[in-house]
Amino acid sequence: MxxxxxxxxxxxxxxxxxxxxxxxxxxxxxxxxxxxxxxxxxxxxxxxxxxxxxxxxxxxxxxxxxxxxxxxxxxxxxxxxxxxxxxxxxxxxxxxxxxxxxxxxxxxxxxxxxxxxxxxxxxxxxxxxxxxxxxxxxxxxxxxxxxxxxxxxxxxxxxxxxxxxxxxxxxxxxxxxxxxxxxxTAQEELMVAYQERGAAEERERIAREIHDTLAQGFASIVVLAEATRAAAVSDPGRCAEQLTSIEQTARENLAEARVLVGSAPESGVAPGSPATTLRRTLDRFVQDTGLTVTAELADVELDQRTRVALLRCTQESLANVRKHADASTVGVVLTEHAGVVELEITDDGHGFVVEESRGFGLDGMRRRLAELGGDLAVTSSLGDGTRVFARLPTHSQD
Structure with a gap:
């Protein structure tokens, strides 16, 4: 005034x-x-x-x-x-x-x-x-x-x-x-509403990041620790490998935590080909679980946000396979055509009823992809395994 x-x-x-x-x-x-x-x-x-x-x-x-x-x-x-x-x-x-x-x-x-x-x-x-x-x-x-x-x-x-x-x-x-x-008065109320909305969106973003990074990492550490305890006497070599995986997962979690609290400048996802990043993730998954994984990963050029979104979808899908699917084989296909990159992850597990799923992971993946103009389709039924299909435009900006 x-x-x-x-x-x-x-x-x-x-x-x-x-x-x-x-x-x-x-x-x-x-x-x-x-x-x-x-x-x-x-x-x-x-x-x-x-x-x-x-x-x-x-x-x-x-x-x-x-x-x-x-x-x-x-x-x-x-x-x-x-x-x-x-x-x-x-x-x-x-x-x-x-x-x-x-x-x-x-x-x-x-x-x-x-x-x-x-x-x-x-x-x-x-x-x-x-x-x-x-x-x-x-x-x-x-x-x-x-x-x-x-x-x-x-x-x-x-x-x-x-x-x-x-x-x-x-x-x-x-x-x-x-x-x-x-x-x-209306301007003040609108300002408060914008602030509340921004705070809610930030809480949701942090919750999604924690679920997709720290929570998944801690779950992996728990599973690996249980397997290490079981193999401590019968298979010392396997026990050493699992201890190495626990250490590596803990270090990755520490890096992601620093990103979340703002003491690290960027996401822990290193720049480069998404095929290379996904293959490292799949190798770790095979090392930790012993499951068979087949991968067809096209060498595509994507921006950082799209690479992170594809990696988080892959990590969430693999975590669900390990915790719920009881599968023996996992297939991962990454392709690009007509300005769209597609990621398909399938397993031969016992499946589930998609409409009855109430987990935070699937909703978090859908929101993450929607923010970049993409979408997610999940197909599954009891006894027939699960198919996760993600689509993203390749022109998303950082």
Whole structure:
């Protein structure tokens, strides 16, 4: 909120600068100029006095920028007092000043501090106008029907119109202020909603990353540790291999944890061919589980986010095979055609009912692929194994 907005009150009338300029120009042209021309044929004394009064009034016009009309301004108030006196002096010098008074009426309503000041000052100016005319030409029926009636009518009409405009503008300003407050409230609520949405999306992203990296890694460590304990006596060589796998998995988990907390600059997925990355993952899977894996991996060029998405889908699918499928063979196929890369992972396990699956992993894979414009299809039935099919556009950006 600006300083001007803080100073304004709900009922203030803001007088635009352009309105003040147009009023000053019109008042100079139709208010000051006619009396100055009319007195040119008068006596030298009257002419000099009249021109001096006009010059004084023109010089005293306040030059300022727009401001709320209710804001105190002593210089403007003093100018209106001078204007009322000038109207009285002009009516005396010209033997009548109703027209000049009428043209000057907007000045009181534009520059006064409040409606009551405008009513009082314009009323005083009307009285001085009538008094000046009376002193100039005396009291007569013709004078009564002309100058006095015209001045009184102008004062009454000006007061009524001024009060109506003030009330109308006041209501408009109140409505504007109300709309401004409502807009400000809506903006604050929208900002809070965006912040909450961003926080929720960030929590979901972190939860997905933890599930796809740390949780899977810890699950692998648990399985490997159990197998190592079982092979500790009967197969020391196998036990040593599994201990190496446990160490490697723990190191990978540590690297992923550093990425999640922001102490590492990027994902732990090294740049390069996705086929190479997936083959390392499959080799580790074979080493840890002893299952048969067949792989057909095309050598495609993909950006980092797409490589990470394909790797996470592969890791999640292999983790599900190890924990739930009871399979003996796994097949992995990576292909690219028509600007789309496709990843297919199948197993010969006992399968499951896809509609009854409530795991976080499948939903996480779908969201991850959807963020990159891809999709995921899972096909399975009891006794027939499982097929996971992921599609991604190859033009995804980092």
């Amino acid at each position: 600006t300083e001007r907005q803080r100073q304004r009150q709900p009922g203030d009338r803001l007088v635009p600068e352009r309105v003040l300029r147009w009023n000053a120009a019109g008042w100079t042209l139709f208010g000051l100029l006619p009396p100055a021309v009319a007195v040119l044929d008068a006596s030298p004394a009257r002419r000099h006095w009249m021109l001096a009064v006009v010059a004084l009034c023109h010089t005293a016009v306040p030059h300022r920028r727009s401001r709320p009309a209710g804001q105190p301004c002593p210089a403007t108030h003093a100018y209106l007092v001078v204007l009322a006196l000038v109207l009285g002096a002009t009516s005396w010098l010209l033997n009548g000043g109703a027209t000049f008074y009428t043209v000057s009426l907007p000045q009181f309503w534009l520059l006064a501090r409040a409606p009551r000041d405008a009513v009082a000052l314009s009323g005083a100016a009307a009285a001085l106008t009538v008094l000046g005319s009376t002193l100039g030409q005396g009291w007569s029926p013709q004078f009564l029907t002309g100058n006095v009636v015209f001045t009184a009518a102008a004062y009454g009409a000006g007061t009524g119109l001024g009060l109506w405009v003030h009330r109308f503008v006041g209501r408009s300003n109140e409505r504007q202020q109300q709309l401004t407050n409502e807009l400000s």
